[in-house]
Amino acid sequence: MALVLNEDEVMLRDTAEGFFAEKAPIKALRSLRDERDETGFDRGLWAEMAEMGFTGVVIDEDHGGVDMGFMAAGLIAEQMGRNLSASPFLSTAILAATAIREGGTDEQKSEWLPKIAGGEAIIALALDEGPKHHPAGTSATAEKSGNGFKLSGAKAMVVDGHVADALIIAARTSGDEGDAEGISLFIVDPKSKGVSTERTIMVDSRNAARIDLDDVEVSGDALLGSLDDGMAVLGKVLNAGRAAVAAELLGAGSQAFESTVSYIKERKQFGSIIGEFQALQHRASHLYSEMEIARSAVMGALTALDNNDPKAELYCAMAKAKLGSVAKLASQEGVQMHGGVGMTDEYDIGLFMKRIRVLQELFGDAHYHMNQFALANRF
């Protein structure tokens, strides 16, 4: 596996680096937060991301995308992580785009993919229900009703669910809670009767929703992918989501690390720059090493997805597990090495700690993926 960026990828990374640093820096997140923005991100930014082609990064050209693949998507996510840029990139451009591309009928693809690529639709994945990521634990139900289905249940941590133009809802059409089989996916209009949405502002000032489904009627063509076999599509969606989140963690962790190293080169105590103290030098150097290992894990996962590697799922689990721990370490060491100012809202390091904590949790934390890794290796 060659883990070196090609020329196109280097160019994209540089473009994304400049774009997010200019258009969506950390202070943009601060104003969204402080002004209690209703959307929680800047729709103008999202439109510009569409112009740049970022929204259609994993959508094919026939449907208005640029089809640059997951490595490209990861490079964009990494830069968003560095700048804590708020946008529906993960929910819409990665999760929904992958779900519809992989599971959609021609009609569904024609309806939604151009809108995603054009920045005209925001789509959120409503999967998890309890406090921890657990796809097989889906208990929301979809009962046959006439030619369509009737959905009931409650979803939590629906990223961007508060502003979604459509929801992709995982619901059980057969089997019991805990079964991977028997889950189906549906594309649902959040304005449908019986859908109630509560915006949940999270610790990182980003937004998700709790969504209650009370006998929500949908037509038969709302089904996305095969009946009872939603996991076939969901598996690919989650792989993409985990790799993209790992890439964002890499960006956030790298930025937290680098700004911490800058800080300890400036801060003076006991008449010395604190970066002269070996107690800090060794911890910083250890963290550097972990960040390098983490970068390889992310690149490995993104490459595996682009190559349709049969071990892609395992690669993504590895990357999500590794980044969950390493980015957390970067944020913890970051706050500690900043000392008192690390606890203030004025310094950015705390914002990184918050974003990293959310990303750690999304689509399975390190423990979840260590367990998956072990099960896949039969131990």
Add this chain to the structure above:
Amino acid sequence: MSDLKAFAAEVREWLEANCPEEMRKPITGDKDLCWGGRNWEFQSDAQKVWLDRMVAKGWTVPTWPKEYGGAGLSRAEEIILKKEMARIGARSPLSSFGIWMLGPALLKFGTEEQKLEHLPPVARGEIRWCQGYSEPSAGSDLASLATKCEDKGDHFMVNGQKVWTSYADKADWIFCLVRTDNTGKKHHGISFVLFDMETPGVEARPIKLISGRSPFCETFFEDVRVEKKNLVGTRDRGWDVAKYLLTHEREMIGGQGQLEGQGRPLHEIAAGSLGIEDGKLADPMLRSKVAEAEIDDWAFSLTVSRKLAEAKAGASLGADSSMLKYYGTELNKRKYELMMDATGHDGLEWESDRSNDGKLARSWLRTKGNSIEGGTSEVQLNIISKHILQLPGA
């Protein structure tokens, strides 16, 4: 790409025809390695045949120029060769400090005459080299070394002592750091010289380690005569050579876990010892540590290939060799601790046939040296602090 594909096909065909079956079995211990040298006794005919055939192709040192015994392969071709060898489980035909450490240093700093004299015998496995670096008072602080090298007109005379000289008792020649000047700063006045271990005044005494094995020696020099033509690089500037060579040593040590990783995976060893219940390793606490170590191991091996690929693309590995050495050795120690945890009482046996003479316990103890030799983990962290993070005073 088609050239590389053709090369891969050619390599595959040649290996199939020329790698003896016996040389495709996993390495079970030091005894299976071929070190070469004047006094080498081949473990089997297959070991000799394999070495001879690989030497004839120049593939013991595939990227070295042909005139020095190599095959002049590009880095990409070398990777293909390694992959094809790995595919059939082919053993390395030759383990050699001459290849891993002296070779790169001579290729960079040696004169044409020195390269022609010393490199081909290394490539053919005829001369076995050892490294004279550390001294009793110069370990982590290597530059404070004191082995004296006096200019006697037409030759040098060396007096002093080295320690941790790997296999000095079995080596034919030594590459050695000596002090030619002690009037300036400690990094100045060091020189890099080569001499035959059979020269009068050289004595190597094995050191018994906690593993019960003796891969290292104390090596003493008393009025040892060294020819002037055997000074490598500029006199008093041997530290440049030493540093360059150390980066290669670090890469080698950092990669050791990888080589051993070709054996049974940690989780299989753990499962064999503790059993599987409901599809999971029976000890749930250990299970998560095993999973974590294997994830780190996988990400680390991706990092080794990423860093090598970056170096191929023109970037220098530089101080990142310290990162690889630090991470790889610490990870290797962690894996062996987990193997000891997993095997419990069985892993403690030291002399039985059942335990292959305490192979695991001895290997576990051996790994403790990984993060000491070639610069301790703490020294590697200092190097990262200084050269990569550019922290003040590092």
